[in-house]
Amino acid sequence: MSLADRLLVMVLFGVVGLSFAAFWTPGGPATEAEIRVGGELVATLDLSHPGEHHIEGHQGISVLRVEPGRLRFVESPCRNRVCIHRGWLNTAGDSSACLPNRVSVSLRGSGAGAVDAVNH
Amino acid sequence: MSPGRPSLSDAQIAGFAAIAVLVHLVEAGIPSPVPGIKPGLANVITLIVWARWGLRSAVWVTGLRVLVGSLLVGSFMAPGFWLAAAGASLSLGTLALATGWNRALPRLPLTVVGASALSAVAHVSGQFLLAWRVFVPHPGLLHLLPLLLAMALALGLATGWLAQRLLQRLPATTADGYTSTHE
Numbered sequence: 161m162s163l164a165d166r167l168l169v170m171v172l173f174g175v176v177g178l179s180f181a182a183f184w185t186p187g188g189p190a191t192e193a194e195i196r197v198g199g200e201l202v203a204t205l206d207l208s209h210p211g212e213h214h215i216e217g218h219q220g221i222s223v224l225r226v227e228p229g230r231l232r233f234v235e236s237p238c239r240n241r242v243c244i245h246r247g248w249l250n251t252a253g254d255s256s257a258c259l260p261n262r263v264s265v266s267l268r269g270s271g272a273g274a275v276d277a278v279n280h
Numbered sequence: 281m282s283p284g285r286p287s288l289s290d291a292q293i294a295g296f297a298a299i300a301v302l303v304h305l306v307e308a309g310i311p312s313p314v315p316g317i318k319p320g321l322a323n324v325i326t327l328i329v330w331a332r333w334g335l336r337s338a339v340w341v342t343g344l345r346v347l348v349g350s351l352l353v354g355s356f357m358a359p360g361f362w363l364a365a366a367g368a369s370l371s372l373g374t375l376a377l378a379t380g381w382n383r384a385l386p387r388l389p390l391t392v393v394g395a396s397a398l399s400a401v402a403h404v405s406g407q408f409l410l411a412w413r414v415f416v417p418h419p420g421l422l423h424l425l426p427l428l429l430a431m432a433l434a435l436g437l438a439t440g441w442l443a444q445r446l447l448q449r450l451p452a453t454t455a456d457g458y459t460s461t462h463e
Binding site for chain 1: 422427433
């Protein structure tokens with residue numbers, strides 16, 4: 161790489177960085193959560209109403225805690241507790257699931273920045 | 281980058297285009313782990329021709345590659361063809377800029393690596409503009425742009441490096457601009 165190459169590549173890195181700054185927006189805040197058991201929608205929770213929800217799954221009860229704008233699994237009859245370790249979900253498009261209990265949660269938002277799904 | 285450098289004959293251009301089409305076809309047959317992102321190895325041929333035989337030959341090789349490649353894959357006149365053509369046009373445009381730069385500033389030359397990175401970013405930008413303005417005019421598509429540009433820069437540097445390695449191994453240019461064991 162020559163000096164000109166290096167300068168050019170630095171400029172290009174700058175352009176890519178600017179494009180991230182301009183267009184890379186994380187999902188907006190979540191307003192509601194869709195709860196599914198075995199793929200069937202069983203409830204839609206409004207995240208502005210705090211509380212605990214007991215969801216009957218295939219192996220037992222999964223407990224979801226809702227706080228303003230966020231939600232998490234707090235109890236689930238599974239072994240690995242992946243759903244609980246996922247922690248609080250607060251962004252539109254976020255999701256978590258207790259696979260053994262077949263309970264899944266996906267957050268929805270509205271307005272600018274709302275996305276349909278987020279993969280990690 | 282001397283103006284008097286010999287360019288390729290028509291038969292040699294056809295030969296390089298055939299290699300590029302082959303690389304293009306092989307690459308099209310390998311599924312990409314991420315849809316929409318592929319290394320663009322056929323561009324290595326364009327870069328080699330550009331670096332050694334100049335812009336005019338590179339334009340011909342790339343144009344033939346896009347045309348023949350699309351006929352063989354079956355995407356001629358389909359969106360995929362227009363995307364490839366838009367990408368190729370913009371990336372050739374930046375190679376023209378690089379040629380101009382090297383003529384204007386021979387003391388500060390761009391090598392094939394820098395030209396590759398620039399043309400890869402231009403390629404993706406051209407495809408993206410066409411896809412966004414014509415095929416999928418949805419604002420959500422803009423969120424993909426940073427990722428596509430970052431991948432283009434990384435893969436452009438990789439293919440540029442590959443082209444540079446191949447150029448080092450390619451026999452030195454003779455007076456008629458091309459050395460072949462068959463001639």
